[in-house]
Amino acid sequence: MDDSEIGLPRPAPQAAAISRELTERIAAAIGAAGGWIGFDRYMTMALYEPGLGYYSNGKPVFGPVGDFVTAPELTPLFGAAVSRQVGSWLAACCADDPLVIEFGAGSGALASQLLNSLERQGFPKLRYRILELSGDLRRLQQQTIAARAPQTAGQVEWLEAAPAAFTGVAIANEVLDAMPVRTFEWNGEALTEVGVAVVDDRLDWQGRPADDSLEQLVAGLGVDRKGWHLPYRSEVCPQHGAWLATLSQAMQAGAVLLMDYGFPAGEYYHPQRVGGTLMSHYRHRSLTDPFMWPGLQDITAHVDYSRLMAAGEAAELQALGYTSLARFLLNCGLLDELEALPRDEQRLWFSQAQAVQRLVSEAEMGELFKAVAFGKGMPANASLPGFIDGDRLAALR
Numbered sequence: 326m327d328d329s330e331i332g333l334p335r336p337a338p339q340a341a342a343i344s345r346e347l348t349e350r351i352a353a354a355i356g357a358a359g360g361w362i363g364f365d366r367y368m369t370m371a372l373y374e375p376g377l378g379y380y381s382n383g384k385p386v387f388g389p390v391g392d393f394v395t396a397p398e399l400t401p402l403f404g405a406a407v408s409r410q411v412g413s414w415l416a417a418c419c420a421d422d423p424l425v426i427e428f429g430a431g432s433g434a435l436a437s438q439l440l441n442s443l444e445r446q447g448f449p450k451l452r453y454r455i456l457e458l459s460g461d462l463r464r465l466q467q468q469t470i471a472a473r474a475p476q477t478a479g480q481v482e483w484l485e486a487a488p489a490a491f492t493g494v495a496i497a498n499e500v501l502d503a504m505p506v507r508t509f510e511w512n513g514e515a516l517t518e519v520g521v522a523v524v525d526d527r528l529d530w531q532g533r534p535a536d537d538s539l540e541q542l543v544a545g546l547g548v549d550r551k552g553w554h555l556p557y558r559s560e561v562c563p564q565h566g567a568w569l570a571t572l573s574q575a576m577q578a579g580a581v582l583l584m585d586y587g588f589p590a591g592e593y594y595h596p597q598r599v600g601g602t603l604m605s606h607y608r609h610r611s612l613t614d615p616f617m618w619p620g621l622q623d624i625t626a627h628v629d630y631s632r633l634m635a636a637g638e639a640a641e642l643q644a645l646g647y648t649s650l651a652r653f654l655l656n657c658g659l660l661d662e663l664e665a666l667p668r669d670e671q672r673l674w675f676s677q678a679q680a681v682q683r684l685v686s687e688a689e690m691g692e693l694f695k696a697v698a699f700g701k702g703m704p705a706n707a708s709l710p711g712f713i714d715g716d717r718l719a720a721l722r
């Protein structure tokens with residue numbers, strides 16, 4: 326389909342040139358691989374190819390001038406609420422040498438919010454570490470923290486790789502949904518891996534019989550495919566479990582807080598969800614064609630929280646809680662944070678109230694997003710303010 330036909334804003338010439346170069350590079354990778362690559366390889370290149378991928382090409386991605394808005398971009402009250410849970414874990418695991426590690430810190434908004442709030446809670450010596458794949462985002466994070474939390478400059482460092490050993494709190498907001506997925510289709514008899522080929526001079530979907538590793542991944546979803554409406558297409562992320570296992574290996578004691586779109590397996594792989602959850606974002610619109618303008622649109626897939634929970638427990642993490650983002654933030658006092666804002670600047674107050682509404686509304690981010698927490702070696706009395714009410718861990722087992 327010609328992009329002008331569907332009324333999307335066209336990319337600027339420089340952005341279009343980046344996308345063309347990335348498309349050529351992906352087409353070359355497809356050629357070198359014999360004419361086909363898995364969607365996970367495509368997603369890796371589309372998002373992270375050095376200098377060209379969506380998160381590596383220097384184009385703004387967050388906020389009004391970008392393509393989507395994440396929770397910490399909406400309002401600093403998000404980080405202020407999250408800090409109540411993070412602070413209670415820090416007090417329990419490492420009050421003398423508090424440490425937070427954030428994965429995929431985006432613009433640095435959440436980092437600045439946590440640094441400011443945790444300082445107010447009595448952690449002035451907090452060490453904050455960021456692991457970020459994109460050099461451009463790392464620079465943006467440095468600028469954001471310097472502007473919004475300048476007093477904490479010496480406390481923040483960027484890591485080149487996950488630490489080999491740490492005691493502290495790890496946090497990732499909307500990072501799991503940016504990890505590459507393998508896409509599959511089940512026709513009632515055979516499983517196909519739906520990957521990417523060059524068809525009529527453009528990148529497009531193309532199927533191949535699933536290999537053993539994909540057969541195993543799909544068999545391991547723990548859902549009965551007999552009921553699936555056919556043809557049934559969905560996706561699975563091979564990286565989530567390995568990522569959590571690596572984190573667990575390094576974590577001597579502490580907690581992990583992950584927030585992202587997603588559901589339990591029964592909902593994710595519901596018989597009627599025949600198209601999976603793969604989604605692209607371009608200039609605040611949702612697209613279903615991940616091959617339109619590679620490098621200029623974000624590509625995401627929801628998290629299968631049942632699989633994530635099983636992976637965490639297999640990696641010797643203790644599941645601490647699982648609930649909707651709305652419930653987690655309300656439990657953490659999001660409304661108190663709003664109430665505490667001065668009302669003399671009415672426009673500012675209303676904009677914050679609107680952002681809070683987006684975070685907690687079931688129709689917006691409140692229900693589709695979830696918060697899940699794992700712990701290791703935490704004292705039994707470590708408090709869980711974020712999960713005190715409305716915990717749904719049982720739904721994942």
Ligand SMILES: C[S@@+](CC[C@H](N)C(=O)[O-])C[C@H]1O[C@@H](n2cnc3c(N)ncnc32)[C@H](O)[C@@H]1O
Pocket residue numbers: 380395396397398428429430431432434435456457458459462497498499500503504
């Ligand atoms: C949708 S953005 C979210 C950014 C930010 N956390 C926020 O909430 O605004 C996804 C981020 O995840 C990062 N990312 C993806 N995979 C990662 C990984 N394995 N380790 C660290 N960061 C990763 C990307 O580079 C990007 O910064």
